[in-house]
Structures are given as structure tokens and as C-alpha cells.
Amino acid sequence: MSALQLIRKRLLGLLVVVLGVSVITFTVSHLIPGDPARLIAGEKATEEIVQNIRVQLGLDQPLHIQYFSYLKNLLSGDLGTSIRTTQPVLDDLAAFFPATLELAIVALLFASVVGIPLGVLSAVYKDKPLDHFVRLISVTGISTPAFWLGLGVILVFYGKLGMLPGGGRIGEGLAPQLNATGFYLIDTLLEGNFSGFISALKHIALPAFTLGFVHLGVVARQIRSSMLEQLQEDYIRTAKASGASKWSIIFKQALPNALIPSVTVIGLALGDLLYGAVLTETVFAWPGMGAYVVNSIQALDFPAVMGFAIVVSFAYVIVNLIVDLVYMLIDPRISGVN
Amino acid sequence: MDSRTVLSIKDLSIEFPLYEGTLKALNGVSLTVKQGEIVGIVGESGSGKSITAMMTMRLLGEGSYRVRTGSIDMLGVDILKASEKEICELRGGDVAMIFQEPMTALNPTRKVGKQMVDVIRRHQRVSKGQAEEIAAGLLSDMHFADPEDILARYPFELSGGMRQRVLIALAFSCNPKVIIADEPTTALDVTVQKQVLMLLKKMAAERKTAILFITHDMAVVSQFCDRVYVMYAGSLIESGSTRKVLHSPRHPYTRGLLAALPETAAPGTQLKSIPGSVPDLSKLPVGCAFQSRCSQSSEKCHQKPALAEAPQTDAHLCACWHPLTDLEAVA
Numbered sequence: 001m002s003a004l005q006l007i008r009k010r011l012l013g014l015l016v017v018v019l020g021v022s023v024i025t026f027t028v029s030h031l032i033p034g035d036p037a038r039l040i041a042g043e044k045a046t047e048e049i050v051q052n053i054r055v056q057l058g059l060d061q062p063l064h065i066q067y068f069s070y071l072k073n074l075l076s077g078d079l080g081t082s083i084r085t086t087q088p089v090l091d092d093l094a095a096f097f098p099a100t101l102e103l104a105i106v107a108l109l110f111a112s113v114v115g116i117p118l119g120v121l122s123a124v125y126k127d128k129p130l131d132h133f134v135r136l137i138s139v140t141g142i143s144t145p146a147f148w149l150g151l152g153v154i155l156v157f158y159g160k161l162g163m164l165p166g167g168g169r170i171g172e173g174l175a176p177q178l179n180a181t182g183f184y185l186i187d188t189l190l191e192g193n194f195s196g197f198i199s200a201l202k203h204i205a206l207p208a209f210t211l212g213f214v215h216l217g218v219v220a221r222q223i224r225s226s227m228l229e230q231l232q233e234d235y236i237r238t239a240k241a242s243g244a245s246k247w248s249i250i251f252k253q254a255l256p257n258a259l260i261p262s263v264t265v266i267g268l269a270l271g272d273l274l275y276g277a278v279l280t281e282t283v284f285a286w287p288g289m290g291a292y293v294v295n296s297i298q299a300l301d302f303p304a305v306m307g308f309a310i311v312v313s314f315a316y317v318i319v320n321l322i323v324d325l326v327y328m329l330i331d332p333r334i335s336g337v338n
Numbered sequence: 339m340d341s342r343t344v345l346s347i348k349d350l351s352i353e354f355p356l357y358e359g360t361l362k363a364l365n366g367v368s369l370t371v372k373q374g375e376i377v378g379i380v381g382e383s384g385s386g387k388s389i390t391a392m393m394t395m396r397l398l399g400e401g402s403y404r405v406r407t408g409s410i411d412m413l414g415v416d417i418l419k420a421s422e423k424e425i426c427e428l429r430g431g432d433v434a435m436i437f438q439e440p441m442t443a444l445n446p447t448r449k450v451g452k453q454m455v456d457v458i459r460r461h462q463r464v465s466k467g468q469a470e471e472i473a474a475g476l477l478s479d480m481h482f483a484d485p486e487d488i489l490a491r492y493p494f495e496l497s498g499g500m501r502q503r504v505l506i507a508l509a510f511s512c513n514p515k516v517i518i519a520d521e522p523t524t525a526l527d528v529t530v531q532k533q534v535l536m537l538l539k540k541m542a543a544e545r546k547t548a549i550l551f552i553t554h555d556m557a558v559v560s561q562f563c564d565r566v567y568v569m570y571a572g573s574l575i576e577s578g579s580t581r582k583v584l585h586s587p588r589h590p591y592t593r594g595l596l597a598a599l600p601e602t603a604a605p606g607t608q609l610k611s612i613p614g615s616v617p618d619l620s621k622l623p624v625g626c627a628f629q630s631r632c633s634q635s636s637e638k639c640h641q642k643p644a645l646a647e648a649p650q651t652d653a654h655l656c657a658c659w660h661p662l663t664d665l666e667a668v669a
Contacts, residue, residue, distance in 0.1 A: 234442040241397060241437075242430030242457045242508065246422070257447055332447060332492045 003328055003335075010321045017317050018310055022074060025309040026067050029302045036083050036300040057083065070306075079310065080303030084296055089307035092292060097311065098182025099169060100281065100288035104273035106185070106204050107212035112266060115216040116259075119223025124250060126228065134220055141217030146276060150210040150283035157206060164202050167285035171199035207284040211276060215269040222265045226258040233257075260331050267323035271316040343411075344516050344548045345371040345394060350408030352389060361620045363389045365572040365627075366407070368645070371516065374546040376539070378559045378580070380595075381569035384616055387552045390569070391520045393417070394550065395433060396425055413515060431461040434509035436538075438521040440502035444493035451489030454508055461512040476507035480537055499530035503537065510541055517542065520552045535562055556599055560584050568592045571617050571627035574645055578654030588656040588663075591628050626658070634660040 037053040038045075054060045058069065073080060079089035122134035158166030165171070169184060174196040176187035185204065188196035230236065231254050239249050274289075281290030289308060296304035328335040352364040364386045371377045379387045392398050394410060396417055410417040413432055415424060429435075437443045445453060454473035455466060464472065470489065477485035480503040493501055502522060509517050522538070523531040539562060542549050551563055559566050559580060566583050568576040568591070576589040587593040594612040596602065603609050614631035623629060625640040632639070636659070643657045 234437065234439050235445040237397065238435075238437065238443045238505070238508075239445070240429070241395060241435035243426045243428070243460050244430075244456075245426055253445055257445070260447075330447070333494055 003325060006324055006328075007321065010317065010324070014314070014317045017313055018074075019071075021310055021313045022071060022306065023067075025306045026070060026302075029305055030063060030066070032300070034300050036302065039300055040083060070303075074310070079307035082296070082301055082304045084299040084301040084304065089303050092304065093289060093307055093311055096287065096289045096292045099184075099286060100274060100277050100290060102183040102185065103204060103207055103211060103277055103281070103286060103288060104270060106208040107210075107273055107277075108215065108266065108270050110208055110212035111215035111219050111269065115219030116223050116262075118216075119220040120227055120250065120255060120258075122220060122224040123227035123231065131224075134224070138217035138220045141213045141215075142221075144213065146210055146214060147279050147283050149213060150207070150280055153206050153210060154283070164206055166206075169200065169203050169287055170196060171203070174199045207280050207286050210283070211273060211280045214276070215273065218265060218269060219262065222262045223258060226261050227254055230254040230258045256330070260327070263323055263326050263330070267319050267326075270319050271312075274312050274315055342373045343370050344373050344413055345369075345550065346411045347390070347394070348409050348411075350390075350393065350410065351406035352393060353404050353406055354402065355404065356620055359620045360404075362622055363403070363572050363619060364393070365622070366644070367569075367572070367574055368408075369567055369574060369577070371548050371550050373515070374542075374548055376542065376549045376551060376562060376564050378551045378553060378563035378566040379569055379574075380553055380556060380559050380566055382554060382595075382616055384571075384619070385569040386572040387554075387569050388520055389572075391435075391518050391550065391552045394518055395429055395435060396420075397435075427461075430457055430514075431512045432514055433516045433518065434512070434514040436502075436505055436509050436517060436519040436522040438524050440498050440505055440522075440525060443505055444501060446493055448492070449489065450491055450493060450496070450504055454489070454504075454511060457508055458511045472511065473507070476511055477504070479510075479541060480504070480507045481533075499526055499534060502526060502530075502534050506534070506538055506541065510545065510547070513545060514547055517547055517549045518552075519549055521554070522551075523558065524553070524555070531558070532561075556584065556596060557601070568595070571622065572619060573627060573657065575628070575657045576655065577645060582654045586654075588654065588661040589628075589658045590632050590634050590660070590662065593662060594631075634658075634662075636660065 035050075037050050037057060037059055041050045041053055051060075058066060061069075070080065077090070079093070081087070082089050082092055085092055118134045118137065122131045125131050154166045157164045169175075170188075174188075174193065176184060176191055176193055176196055178187045178191045180187055180190055184200040185197065188194070188200055227250075231250075233254075236249060236254060239253050244253070277286075277288060278290035278293060280286070281288045282294055285291070289311075293305060293308045295301075296308070347367055347369050350364050350367045351362070354361040354363055367386070367390055369377070369379075369390075379390060381387045389398070394412060394417065405418055408418075412428065415428055417425070420428075444450070451470060451473060454476075455469040458464065458469040458472050459466070462469075462472075473489060474485035477488050482488050482500075482503065488496070488500070488504065493504075496504065502525075506522070519538070523534050526534060535558065538549070541547070551559075553559060563580045565578065566580050567574045568583065568589065570591050576583055576587065576592045583592065584596065587596055591612070594610075597610045598612060600609055612631055617623065617627055617630070623640075625642050626632070626635070629635040629639040638659045641659075643659050645655045645657045
């Protein structure tokens with residue numbers, strides 16, 4: 001299959017996924033007891049006012065009619081209007097999504113940059129103390145709840161040591177004026193705002209560590225097991241017999257091949273990070289989609305919650321598509337060369 | 339050591355620690371290979387022939403085995419004591435190795451050309467372009483019609499025979515003085531096997547490369563080797579020129595092995611075999627390892643027979659208390 005065929009197939013699949021997600025989230029959100037109209041009007045409002053709001057929002061229509069009008073808008077790129085903020089949901093999400101994506105990507109970079117070497121060392125020194133240490137870190141990472149870890153690092157690095165800020169995205173008055181990427185780390189650099197960059201870096205350190213720590217364990221374990229598998233292969237013996245040194249075999253021969261299955265794990269991790277960010281963002285007062293969606297859930301803001309679910313599943317499918325394209329790039333056996 | 343000797347193994351005993359006891363993989367193996375010579379080691383699975391091959395380049399996993407006795411001298415380097423750096427210089431340079439499984443012996447995600455260039459440049463100071471020329475030349479020596487095309491391909495695009503020819507070209511890439519070939523043709527079709535063997539033999543003859551050739555196949559030995567060692571349960575039990583060992587075997591095991599070849603059986607008769615099975619290497623008997631399967635065995639066989647020392651290495655030697663005379667062997 002060529003890359004273009006793959007993209008075409010996946011984009012078709014994307015339609016099905018979004019349709020499925022919209023049905024499920026729509027059904028679930030409308031089955032939850034509670035009346036958004038009542039919530040907006042307040043407890044003391046008369047039934048008449050509440051009914052007026054219902055009509056305004058279209059909540060008086062039968063459920064299937066509501067769904068089809070939602071779907072119609074969705075297909076034209078309209079995620080509806082947030083009940084809580086009265087802004088278009090798409091605009092709200094567009095405002096918060098870059099912060100979440102920035103956090104997820106930095107967390108993933110941290111997990112990969114630390115997790116891959118740890119996994120390699122763990123495989124090379126299998127059953128030695130270093131391996132046990134790395135495996136301990138992995139298990140700790142996988143089994144530590146992010147909100148607990150988040151509180152812990154805030155307590156230590158902000159509370160006790162005062163080294164890093166305990167919340168927020170950037171220092172007062174340092175936010176970049178430029179909005180080229182929506183990523184503060186990039187936008188501050190683009191406008192030459194170095195103190196802003198440093199501040200953004202300090203602010204993102206703790207939440208990215210907290211969010212990335214779980215995946216660090218996952219990545220290290222994946223790399224360890226696929227490295228062990230590769231190091232058993234015959235071509236490693238060939239390389240050894242032709243005079244390659246130990247570390248050149250590990251990094252030039254085994255690691256590139258061991259990374260192939262790890263791409264899946266890392267790709268899926270990015271999807272998880274987008275969801276997982278919700279809790280961590282709340283702990284760190286990170287102004288991303290997490291805080292937005294938690295507030296929306298509490299306000300029974302159906303359009304906002306559904307919009308979030310659809311955007312994240314959209315991102316998930318796109319990440320998976322990218323993973324498959326990366327596969328083609330790094331594994332000639334899949335792309336079928338010549 | 340004779341100045342023409344390239345490889346000399348003396349009284350090598352290797353064991354692997356097990357959960358219970360030890361596995362005695364090699365028990366006092368001594369052999370020599372001279373410049374330009376093709377020497378076979380023949381034996382069944384588990385006889386220790388591959389271990390011997392791996393040990394000549396110290397390729398067994400460090401720490402997985404113990405050297406009980408012996409030494410290995412490869413081109414003047416004391417293999418068991420050499421530093422990792424010395425060994426790496428030897429490997430792929432003056433000593434190359436060809437393995438049994440051509441299908442998996444090349445890195446699946448790197449092009450053939452890149453793999454060959456890497457090895458050539460590891461041992462020779464040449465540019466990438468020069469290395470590619472050397473690689474293409476070797477491939478054309480290995481009868482590839484379009485070497486440039488092969489260099490640009492990935493291993494999975496080639497057949498097993500083609501890959502083994504690539505691996506042989508790779509082995510010759512730094513003009514080695516010795517090649518260790520561990521069952522290089524076992525995984526190939528008989529027709530391809532013959533072609534690959536002939537190419538290997540021609541390349542070695544042109545370059546005066548010595549080959550230590552590990553195989554279980556007597557037919558391959560008879561076509562290919564100048565001299566042969568027969569191995570059983572971690573010991574060499576017979577050695578001599580290929581013609582002598584194959585035509586007038588003196589050890590009862592060698593004779594049994596030759597009699598078991600399907601080619602020697604008359605049509606319609608049952609195939610012969612050696613009664614019993616290879617002994618457990620963690621529970622070797624005292625004395626001759628073959629005694630329990632041997633029709634000639636006696637009290638004396640409880641003492642270990644050794645290949646008698648002889649003034650010249652091409653003498654026909656046999657580690658047996660009751661060697662068959664030439665007359666018996668022919669009959």
C-alpha cells in the first residue's frame with residue numbers, strides 16, 4: 001500500500017470514528033440526569049423562563065432531531081455553542097488546545113528522551129543492578145497516579161525548595177504577543193522574548209514531568225524488551241563477527257530496529273497524554289482543555305463536552321495515521337521498496 | 339608453531355554452568371589449520387563443532403561459559419586472553435565468519451551496500467566510494483550479474499542463495515587470512531549449495547585463504563575439504579586427509595556415520611543407523627564418550643583415548659583403543 005492509499009483509507013475511517021464518537025457522546029450526555037436549562041436559569045427561576053431557555057437551546061425537540069441537527073452542524077465544522085461560555089465550542093477549544101498539545105508533546109519528549117536510553121541500558125545490563133533500578137522506575141511510573149505525583153512534586157519543588165512555579169503557564173506579563181503556533185515555548189523564542197521562554201520552560205517542567213513519568217515507564221519497558229529481542233538476532237552476531245564494537249552494535253544496529261515497535265507505543269502515548277492531561281492540568285492550573293472540559297462537565301455543557309471528545313478522537317486517529325506513515329519511513333519491509 | 343599455521347587450538351575444554359552441574363561442551367580439543375587449507379569439522383548436532391567455531395573468534399556470550407583448559411592461537415593472537423579491541427580488529431579483518439542462516443544473518447532494515455561498506459570501512463582506510471567499488475567487485479566475483487543493483491537492495495529482496503553469496507562476499511571484503519564457515523550451506527537447496535561451495539572454494543584458492551569448515555554433511559566434506567576432523571560429544575575422535583578418513587575410517591563412530599549415509603544404502607534395504615543416542619554432555623561417562631554405542635567397546639574404554647600426537651598434522655589419527663584396521667574398514 002502506498003502512503004497516499006493509506007492516508008485516503010484512514011481519512012475515510014476517520015469519518016466513521018467521528019460518527020461513532022458523536023453518537024456515543026451525544027447519547028451519554030443526554031442520558032445523564034440534570035437539566036442544563038435549569039442550571040443556566042438558576043434555582044429560583046420560574047418554570048416559564050426555564051422552558052424559554054430550553055426552546056432557545058433546542059432542548060425541547062425529540063432526541064433524534066437534536067442529534068441530526070447537531071450532526072449537520074458538525075459536518076460543516078460547527079461544534080455548536082457552549083452553554084456555559086456562550087462562545088462557539090470550536091473557538092473555545094482552539095484557544096485551549098495548543099496549551100494542552102504543548103504540554104502533551106513536552107511530556108512525551110521527556111518520556112522518550114529519558115525512557116529510550118533507560119530501556120537500552122536496561123537491556124544491555126539485563127539482570128544487573130542497573131536493570132533492576134530501571135525496572136523499578138518503570139513500575140513506579142506506571143503505577144503512580146498522576147494527580148498524586150503532581151501534588152508531590154508541587155510540594156517539593158514549589159513548596160519546600162521554591163525552585164519552580166506551582167501552577168500556570170507563564171509568568172505575569174511575559175505571555176507572547178505573537179500567536180504563530182500557540183506554543184509558548186516556540187512563540188516566545190520567535191519574538192525573541194527569552195525571559196518569557198525561560199519562564200514558560202519553568203512553568204511546564206513540573207506538569208510535563210508528572211504527565212510524562214507514566215509513559216517513561218511504558219517507553220523504557222517497551223525499548224528494553226524489543227532491544228533484548230533484537231540483540232538475540234543473527235544479524236547482531238554477523239555484526240559482531242565482522243568486528244563492530246559493542247556500543248556500535250547496540251546503537252547502530254539493534255536500536256534502530258528496536259525503535260520500530262516502540263513507535264506504536266509512543267504514538268499511542270500521545271493520544272493518552274491528550275486525555276490524561278485533564279487531571280494533571282487541573283492540579284497545575286494549566287490553562288488547557290483539561291480545565292475547560294472539567295468546568296464544562298460540571299455545568300452540564302453538552303456541546304462543549306462533546307466537542308472535546310470529538311476533537312480528541314480526531315487527534316487520536318491522526319496520531320495513528322502519523323504512526324503508520326512513520327512505520328513506512330523507517331521500515332523498508334513495510335513500504336516495499338523499488 | 340609452524341610459520342604456516344594460521345589457527346592452532348590446544349587442549350581446549352569449555353563448559354557451561356547449568357542450574358545443576360556443568361555441561362562439558364568441549365573436552366580437550368586440539369586442532370590446527372594451515373595457510374590456504376580447507377579443514378572440515380564434521381559431527382552431529384551437539385557434538386561441539388559450532389562451539390569450537392564460535393570460540394575461535396570468542397563469539398560466545400561473555401560470562402556464559404568457562405574455559406577449563408587450553409588455548410587458541412589465531413594468527414599469533416592469544417584469543418582467550420586478547421583485549422576486546424584486539425579481538426574486534428581481528429574479527430571481519432584477518433578472520434571472517436560465515437554463518438548457517440543466510441535468511442537472518444543480515445540486518446533486515448539496512449541496504450546490502452550499506453552493510454558491506456560499513457564492514458569494509460571498519461577495517462580499511464578507504465572512502466565511501468572506494469568501499470562501494472570494492473563491494474561491487476566482490477559481488478561480481480560471487481557471480482552477481484548486476485552488483486550495483488544488489489548493493490541498493492534490502493536483504494528481504496534477495497533469495498537465500500543470493501544472501502549467502504552476499505555474506506561470503508562480505509566475509510572476503512577485507513582479504514581475510516582465515517574464514518570460519520559454520521554450516522554455510524546447510525539451509526540452502528542442494529543445487530544452490532553446490533554453486534555456493536564452488537564459489538567459496540574458488541575465492542579461497544585465489545586469495546590463499548584458509549577455511550575452517552563446520553558441517554554435519556559428509557558429502558560436503560568429501561567435495562570440499564582437504565583435511566577433516568570428526569567430532570563426537572565435545573572431543574575430536576579422528577582426523578586426517580579427507581580421502582583417508584572417508585575411505586578408510588578407523589574410528590567405529592566415523593565408520594557408523596558413513597554407513598548411515600542414505601547414499602550408501604542399496605535400494606529397498608533399511609537405512610542403517612548408530613544404535614543409541616548422543617550422550618548427555620552434563621553426564622559424560624568416564625573414558626570414551628562413544629563406549630555405550632560401540633560394538634568394539636571393552637574394559638579399556640573406561641580410560642579416555644586421545645588423538646595420538648604425530649609429527650605431521652596430515653597423518654591419519656584416531657582416538658580409539660580398538661581402531662579398525664584399513665582392511666576391516668574397507669570390508
